Amino acid sequence: MPRTGTIVGVNGNHLAVEFAGAVTQNEVAYALLDTLRLKAEVVRVRGRRADLQVFEDSSGLRVGDPVEFTGELLSVELGPGLLGQLYEGLQNPLHALAERDGFFLRRGAVLPALDETRRWPFAPAVKPGTVVAAGDTLGTVPEGGFRHRIMLPFHLRGRWRIAEMATPGEFRVRDPIAVVHDDDGHELTLSLSFRWPVKQAIRLYRERLAPTDPLITQIRIIDSLFPVARGGTYCIPGPFGAGKTLLQQLTSRFAQADIVIIAACGERAGEVVETIRDFPRLTDPLTGRTLMERTIVVANTSSMPVAAREASVYTAVTMAEYYRQMGLHVLLLADSTSRWAQAMRERSGRLEEIPGEEAFPAYLESVIADFYERAGCVRLRDGRIGSLTIGGTISPAGGNFDEPVTRATLKAVGAFHALSRERADARCYPAVDPLESWSRYPGVIPADQLRHLRRLLTKAHEIGQMMKVVGEEGTPLADFILYLKGECFDAVYLQQNAFDPVDAATPAARQQCVFALLEDILGARFVLGSRDEAREFFQRLRLHVLELNRAPWESEAFAEQFRRVREFAAGQCEGEGASASVCPLRLALVETPLEAEIYRAPRIKPATKADLTMRPPDETDHP
Amino acid sequence: MRRITHNILQMTGNVIAVAATGVRAGELAVVAARRGESLAQVIRLERERVFLQVFAGTAGVSTGDEVRFLGRQMAVSVSDHLLGRVFDGKGAPRDHGPALQENLVPLNGPAVNPARRLKPTTMIHTGIPMIDVFNSLVESQKISIFTVAGEPYHELLARVALQARVDVILLGGMGLRYDDFLYLRDRLEAGGALGRAALFVHTAADPLVECLMAPDLALAVAEQFALAGRTVLVLLTDMTNFCDALKEMAISMEQVPSNRGYPGDLYSQLAARYEKAVAFEGAGSVTVLSVTTMPGNDVTHPVPDNTGYITEGQYYLYQGRIEPFGSLSRLKQQVNARTRDDHRALMDGMIRLYAAYQETLEKRAMGFSLSRWDEKLLNYGARFEQELMDLSVNIPLFDALDRGWTILADCFQPEEAGLRRDLMEKYWPARNQDHAAHQPEQD
Known part of the structure; x- marks a missing residue:
């Protein structure tokens, strides 16, 4: 009743x-x-x-x-058959809906999330009499390239004894595979799937581990400069047209994760269409299977009902946690979390709650923090390690990062990839701002190597700014060369051509190799007589390295071009011809008088405790 | 169930509350006031109280007036009889023709299942080089013209409509000045396109609620035509007026404003309209080209800002030209690889040089000395603006590409242009021989 x-x-x-x-x-x-x-x-x-x-x-x-x-x-249904699916925000399978209802999403349409007719070859892993707890493996079925673990449903409390267990064979998701009893005599029949409420995190692990292993995205500026760790979190805020979605699409294709879940939340439907039309045709080089076989798309695009938009990110993260529970490395990409926050705002407005900033509800920050905290690298009870990495894009109003969603997210994440309008306008893709972004995770390039490079970029930027005021003729040649070095590194390493089959994805080893080469070159002291000569030299250097970027990794062409770049640079180097010594980058950085000046009198002094206490009270409100 | 009530309890702004039961959310009603009848739509139910938005406004409505519920939702008649006709923002004829009642289709129908959408592949040729060459318009694209008041955006809109090879043109006009409406109608007529067009026009003098419905009428019709296999182009102007109407409505409904007075669901409201752009698997397509006038030429204003996040790019029309910077067609990559082999490379190369020209302009303005290279850039920039950017230029894509090569060859040495060698050999015009260079053995 x-x-x-x-x-x-x-x-x-x-x-x-x-x-x-x-x-x-x-x-x-x-x-x-x-x-x-x-x-x-x-x-x-x-x-x-x-x-x-x-x-x-x-x-x-x-x-x-x-x-x-x-x-x-x-709740969502968890079981074999999730991979490769396209769901709407409440886990209705969109392909199946299209088959039944045609072009449009009918109101009230519901279909089971998992194909109920498909048969899965089930191999039991435990015998009758075994005592199990929630999350323990009962058996496996093959799904995509993995052994999908069938686990004791997560909501069951306490210990359960297996009373009956199916023999190996083919089962549908609703077929009974086991009967279990608890100490109080309750009996339960289990199948390959079960349900779990989306807003509750799955916490059936022994411990959470610090995220230290980099998650290779094959995007150089991310892996080398602003890395993401397995089990970490990151956000990509940026104005429209800065390439957030393209960056997410590239990540979903090239990231070295076992499973990628894409939550297309309140964004354009066309972008989802690209993913679902392209992925079944693209091969994952790691497994040799199609990309779709490791992907789940949860699409609640902007014209689909707003209320389900809020649910869609939770639907996605719950499925992600489920696969993490099998000891897999899962990457969840949410595009865009601002639309999710706006859905919350609409709901809050209808409930006539007291509005916070920009009419967002006051609980915005805690909801965002809760969501990102569902990421993490965990040691499961049987010792296996699984991870869930969450990356969310943010669409700040007017491209201004000083707004509630960006601020709340920055407190909750471990890496920040700021996309800038200037870089996008200058066609520098990916438009991640190398000076504003940060990451707290270790990446493929050791930290001390990076430190010098960051100095170079900052320096080059400062000189560039100064040059806008005093012109090229007012800039000392040494400074001008430093500026060109920064420009060159930006053009050949930080920027990446997403439409070039080779350059679109750079494996970690290749990043280390090319980074070391550039570090050597940019650390060298070059003999360049004039600004024009310098510009021409770096222009040609740039073309050489760009060609290197197009050569397939570990190919003959790569080795040859690598040699050519080195020889070209050495030819212009101070010293004896091709055997010229290359000096370390930090030497290059102090070679200009301007730099020496800065070293003597840093303009931005690191704040010390004494500084803070000495200031008048009205200035201390920004610690 | 009482379908007629005479008990109006409350009137604020365009909203009245009446006592009635059995009324459905979203249902239509007729309010019969002394000055005439007006349609109204149920926007809220609260026990026995029904809140309605009166399309013609509440001025002159008396508490004793009759409110008659129609038992149906807002709908529009869809058939070929629409073509050549002009309607107002509630779908009533504006042209003394008969009202249409056949084949009624409800407005704001359900969303299209993403699984049945197609990746767009067909380019729409407009004859405007700044669109065709640099930011190609693609079938099923939703794109907006970002501009400011006073710019010739309706001229641009009409040109695209007249030159695009589409089966049906639908115009949704919102808050138009009456002479703008006349201009658009007359241009379509003069260009011989009115016969395949239907116009839904709300002018600035019409009731506010109808401003919100004009785009919905046009888009609902577009969707039906596309399902019948036709290629449809929808022109929406001016979406900023639409947003301002939303704002006015939300404020009078006492909703909490989010940003500069606009309601918090502005994004969703805009997206619900723009996302009607679609390419159906096995049927036609809807392309949406809108106008967004930016208050104060400020792209961070909530209207252009939200629009930019929704549309697949924008054309920035400023000082009578489509600016290459600030304009973007997100779908151009889907089509410009298949037009002619030099299209992409030439587009990138010319834009790069134009950016360098802009830098040179800055340099000159700052009074820095100019090099020979700078002089060449100045020459190039002037030619580029005059021969490609000017809105009066009207040439097919391939001619525009050829003209691009000519400008490059007139201004630079081949190696300075920085284009791929194979393309240079194929397309670089030989001096004073114009097209002779197309022969490969010329090299």
Whole structure:
């Protein structure tokens, strides 16, 4: 006998419902509109009145229409067959919906998330009599390139004894595979799948580990300068047109993760179409299978119902945690978290909550922090290690990072890839700003090697700024050369051509190799008589390295071009011809008088405790 | 169930509240006031109170006036009879023709399943080099003209509409000045395109609510035509007026504003319209070209800002020209590899040189000395602006590409242009012999 209620108010996609008996906060309910069942979630209870958010268009509902409560929190189904799927925000499979309903997403349409007819070859891993706990492996089925572990459902508490276990054979996701008993004599029949509420993190691991292994994205500026760790978090804020989505698409293709889950949250449908049309045709070089076989797409694009948009990121992260639980390395890409935050804002507005900054709800920060904290590298109970890395894009209003979503996210993540309008306008892709971005994770290039390079970039930028004021003729030649060195490194290493088959993805070893080469070259002291000569030299150097970038890794062409670059640079080097000594980069950095000046009197003094206490009180509010 | 009520409880702004039961969310009603009848739409239900948005406004409505519920949602008639016709923002004829009632299709229908969308592959030729060569327009694209008041954006819109080879043109006009409406209608007529066009025009003098519906009418019709296999181009102007109408409505409904008075769902509202652009698998397509006037030429204003995140690029029309910087077509990569082998390289090369020209301009303005290279760039920039950027230039894509090569050859030595060698050999015009260089043995 389902518990029911009656609609007493409709305001956009919010319903006011009067009920008898008990309702649970965040439980799922269905509003019945003629023959349609519109899914909704309880978002607030006041006395005998519950406020529900409908996940679809509410038009046509009347005061007096019935509502059915289910008692279940918003959940997703977890089991074999998730990989390669395209889901909407509430885990309805879109390909299957398209087959049944055609071009449009009908209201109230529901289909099972997992194919119920497909048969999976199941191999049991435990015998009857074994005592197991939630998350323990009962058996495996092959899925994509993995052995998908069938685990004791995560919501079961305490210890359960296996009473019956299926023999190896083919099963559908709903077929019984085992019967278990607990100490109190409860009996449960298990199948290949089970449900889990999306807003609850899965925490069935022994411990969380520090994220220290880099997650190779094959994007040089990320792996070398602003790395992401397995189990870490990062965000990519940027104005429109700066290439956030392209960067996410490249990451989803080339990142060295076992599984990639893409949450297309409130963005253009066309971008999802590219992924789902291209991925089945692209091969993952690591496994030799198609990229789609390691990918799940959760698409709640901008014209799909807003309320389900908020749910979509949770749907995605729950599936990601499920695969982490099998000891896999999972990468979740959320594009864009701003749309998710806006969905929260719309809901908050309808509930007439007291608004925070820019009308975002006051709980925005804690919700964002909670979400990113679901990432992590963990040691599971059987000693295996799994990780979940989360990368989210942010679409700040006006491209200005000083806004609530960016600020809240920056507190919650371990790496920050700031995309800049200037770089995008100058066609420098990826448009990650090398001076503004940061990362707290170790990458493929050792930290001390990086430090000098960062100095070079900062320096070159400063000289560039100065040159805008005093002109080239007012810039000393040594400074000008330093400037060209920075420019050159930017052009040949930080920028990457996403449309070149080789340059689009750079493996870690290749990054280390080319980085070392450039470090040597840019550290050298060159004999260049004039600015024009210098410009021409670096222009040619740049073309040589760009050609190197196009040569396939570990090929003859690469080795030859590598030699050519080195010889070309050495030919211009101070010293004896080709055997010229290359001096370390830090020497190059102090070779100019300007630099020496800065070393003597740093303009930006590191703040010390004494400094802070000496300042008048009104200036100390920015510690 | 009572379908007629005479009990208006409340009137604020365009919204009235009446006592009624059995009314559905989103349902239409007719408010019969002394000055005439007006459509109204149910926007909120609260027990026995029904809130309606009155399309013609509440001025002159009396608390005793009749409100009659129609039991249906807002819909538009879709058939070939629409073509050549002009309607207002609620779908009523503006041209003394008959009202259409057949084949009614509800507005704001469900979203298209992404699994049934196609990757766009067909370029729309416009004859405008700054679009065709540098930021190609693609079928099923949604793209906006970012501009400021006073710019010739309606001229541009009309030119694209007249030159694009599409089956149907739909215009959604929002808050148009009456003479702008006349201009667009007359241009389409003079160009012989009115016969394949339907216009849904809300002028600045019409009721505010109709401003919100004009684009929905055009897009609902577009979707149906596309499902029937036609190639449809939808022109929406001016989306900033649409957003301002949303703002006005939200404020009068006492919604908490998020940014400069605009409602928090501005993004979703805009996206719901723009995302109607689609290429259907096995049917036609909808392309949306809109106008967004930027208040104060500020791209960070909430309207252009939200639009930029939704559309697949923008054409920045400023001082009578489509600026190459600030303009972007996100879908050009899908088509410009297959037009002619030099298209992409020439586009990149010419833009790079034009950027260098801009730097030289700055240098000159700062009073720094100019090198010989700078002089060449100045010459190039002037030719580029005059022969390609000027809006009066109207040439097919291949001619525009050839003209690009000619300008390069007139201004630079081959190695200075920095283009790929194989393309240089194929396309670089020989001095004073113009097209002779197309023969490969000329090298």
